[in-house]
Amino acid sequence: MEMKKRIGLELRNRDPAEVRELVVDNCRSADGEVEGLTEEYTGLEVLSMVNVGLSSLAKMPSLPKLRKLEVSDNTISGALDTLKEKCPDLAYLNLSGNKIKELSSIDTLQNLKNLKSLDLYGCEVSTLEDYRDTVFQLLPHLAYLDGFDQDDNEGPDSEGDNVVSDDDDEEAGPPGDDEEDKDSDSSEGEEDEVGLSYLMKEGIQDEEDDGDYVEEDEEDEEEDGDVQGEKRKREAEDDGDDDEEDDDDE
Known part of the structure; x- marks a missing residue:
């Protein structure tokens, strides 16, 4: 696919000024120059x-x-002076x-004062004697x-994804604090749940006991009523017997 067409597809109907990242790898430039990219991509x-x-x-x-x-894996051989004019804030160049x-x-590239990372791996220039020392001397601002780096220490990711700020460390707190807090919270929650369950069970038991008491009272009242009824019946029968005896005497 031609570069110009590919850039049009990557735009996806957006305003060019709103585009922050543009990737058009493995397409094809018709004349070896940048095509389809304009100064409208201000952001x-x-x-x-x-x-x-x-x-x-x-x-x-x-x-x-x-x-x-x-711009790796192309056939660029020089004429990099345009970068100072067109991309003055460039920090990473591959x-x-x-x-x-x-x-x-x-x-x-000495004119790119913000340039911190340069990659020339695979270029013929990287095979020259004292290549690394010479480049660092030529570009003193290069990291x-x-x-x-100059001491052969591997550099960080170019996007800085692995960098953690001090503020993040402070907010994170000492290791293990969060787990302890979670454990304590969960244990407190369990205690509250146990206590609540106990109280609810006690309340239910009390209600059941009250019901037993009410039933017992009702049974007692019924028994008292039956006893009193029996007593009245016996008294009435006794009165009847007495009346019969009086009649016989007469």
């Missing part, structure tokens, strides 16, 4: 054009906010796998070359 910060057949960056539009440029042979080709 662009990350641009990746890997393996698109670029031989020059001369037609790169002005991208004042561009911080990261990936030129690995291109046709850069001489250190003089990267002299102009990482081909992924390593």
Whole structure:
């Protein structure tokens, strides 16, 4: 797919000024130049054009906010002076796998004062004697070359994903605090639940006991009533017997 068409597809009907990252890897430049990218992309910060057949960056539009440029696996051999004018805020530049042979080709990168990481791995220039020491002397503001600093310590991810700020550490607190808090909260919750269950069971038992008492009282009343009824019946029978005896005497 042609670069111009690919950029149009990646735009997805957005306003070019709103685009922050644009990746058009493995498409094809018709004449070895940047195509389809205009100065309307004023907010662009990350641009990746890997393996698109670029031989020059001369037609790169002005991208004042561009911080990261990936143009590895192309055929760029020089003419990097345009980057100072078009991408003055550039901090990360990947030129690995291109046709850069001489250190003089990267002299102009001295003008990119914010450039912290440069990748020339796979370029012929990286095979020169004292290559690393020479590049660090040539670009004193450079922090990482081909992924390593001047002391051969590996650099961080270019996006800074693995960097953790001190504020984050403070907010996070000492390890294990959260687990202890969760344990204490859960134990307190269990105690509350047990206590509540106990009280509810006690209340239910009390109600059941009250019901037993009521039933017993009713049974007692019924028994008292039966006893009193029997007593009255016996008294009535006794009165009847007495009356019969009086009649016989007469």
